Amino acid sequence: MxxxxxxxxxxxxxxxxxxxxxxxxxxxxxxxxxxxxxxxxxxxxxxxxxxxxxxxxxxxxxxxxxxxxxxxxxxxxxxxxxxxxxxxxxxxxxxxxxxxxxxxxxxxxxxxxxxxxxxxxxxxxxxxxxxxxxxxxxxxxxxxxxxxxxxxxxxxxxxxxxxxxxxxxxxxxxxxxxxxxxxxxxxxxxxxxxxxxxxxxxxxxxxxxxxxxxxxxxxxxxxxxxxxxxxxxxxxxxERLAAQFLATLDRFEADGLALLAHLPDDAPARLAALKEQVAATLVASALAAGCPVSPARAHELLALDIELNAQGMAVWLSRIGRTP
Missing domain, CATH: 3.60.15.10 (Ribonuclease Z/Hydroxyacylglutathione hydrolase-like)
Incomplete structure (x- = not known):
């Protein structure tokens, strides 16, 4: 073939x-x-x-x-x-x-x-x-x-x-x-x-x-x-990937909720902070996993994901922030 x-x-x-x-x-x-x-x-x-x-x-x-x-x-x-x-x-x-x-x-x-x-x-x-x-x-x-x-x-x-x-x-x-x-x-x-x-x-x-x-x-x-x-x-x-995935998800959720408590009425500031948090979390996770990339290269490869993940988390925080 x-x-x-x-x-x-x-x-x-x-x-x-x-x-x-x-x-x-x-x-x-x-x-x-x-x-x-x-x-x-x-x-x-x-x-x-x-x-x-x-x-x-x-x-x-x-x-x-x-x-x-x-x-x-x-x-x-x-x-x-x-x-x-x-x-x-x-x-x-x-x-x-x-x-x-x-x-x-x-x-x-x-x-x-x-x-x-x-x-x-x-x-x-x-x-x-x-x-x-x-x-x-x-x-x-x-x-x-x-x-x-x-x-x-x-x-x-x-x-x-x-x-x-x-x-x-x-x-x-x-x-x-x-x-x-x-x-x-x-x-x-x-x-x-x-x-x-x-x-x-x-x-x-x-x-x-x-x-x-x-x-x-x-x-x-x-x-x-x-x-x-x-x-x-x-x-x-x-099994190793699932543990990795869930640990990062837990970190995303905890960091997002902390931002919501700190900036309850400032969605633009939350989005900017989320981008920084997502970038830091992903790069740290990749390096801790032994990935053969530099921090700069990791940022480059993950640029689109950092942007979209932060946007998605911002929508989620806005949604739960409106929940009585």
Missing amino acids: NLPTHTTDLGHGIFAIDTGFERENFDAAYLIVDTGRAAFIDTGHNAAVPRLLEALDAIGLPREAVDWVIPTHVHLDHAGGAGLLMRHLPGARALIHPRGARHLIDPTALVEGARAVYGVEVVRQTYGTIEPIEAARVVESHDGQRIPLGSRELLLIDTPGHARHHHCIWDERSRGWFTGDTFGISYREFDGADGAWIFPSTTPVQFEPEALRSSVQRMMAMQPQCLYPTHFGRVDGV
Whole structure:
């Protein structure tokens, strides 16, 4: 099999496809192949679709062999290309969380939300025109749902915390979770002697620390041997990563609540302080984990995550600050 340079065979019929979003080794879509049938988990943005189709062609599968397109959630770096991809896959159905399905059938509100976070011009240049998915081809997932794929079965569970429209997918064959953003982000540039480093994604606008903690603990109950986060690629040593993830989440939550108490009525000052706190926490965590990067390089690689995590935490603090 002569795979394209952006496609990696991970074993168990699972292939990671670097979508090219933002930078290389940043955003992955996954292709699962079993006895002549296939499913895509996450799609990246529109510009990734040729890479996904090229991987399918290289493996030798016709496009009619794809049964499912499964975004983990509807944020555009995960699902922006789903509508365009579906146009090339005549037999596929889109399996989408019930809180997100309407947003891929009619992407208007989804695009407006992205514009509010990133700006109109950035969304236009980065994502292009988000193609809708025909309602008749959409299946809404439910917690505990099992779907067939060739000779294997995939399990979907509801995993809020990063977003309320998020589900994760369990593959018994590899004993791994396709985690989207629920189990955090792990960039390969940070891999050290002890393995991968991981951290929570608290991006706008539905970050809920307790729900996120519960989702990760629920996934850990399956005793996974590996994770397939969208950002980026397969990671092992899951018990160590879970401890790392939860410790950072605890720190984020404690620091955020302390800021809310200190600056109850000053949202702009809270956001500025959150950026500093998130940056300090992530860089310290990476260095403590033995990641082979300098503090300056860590800041550079994590710049977007620092900005978005701080924004998401600010939204969360504003929400709980209004709660009687």
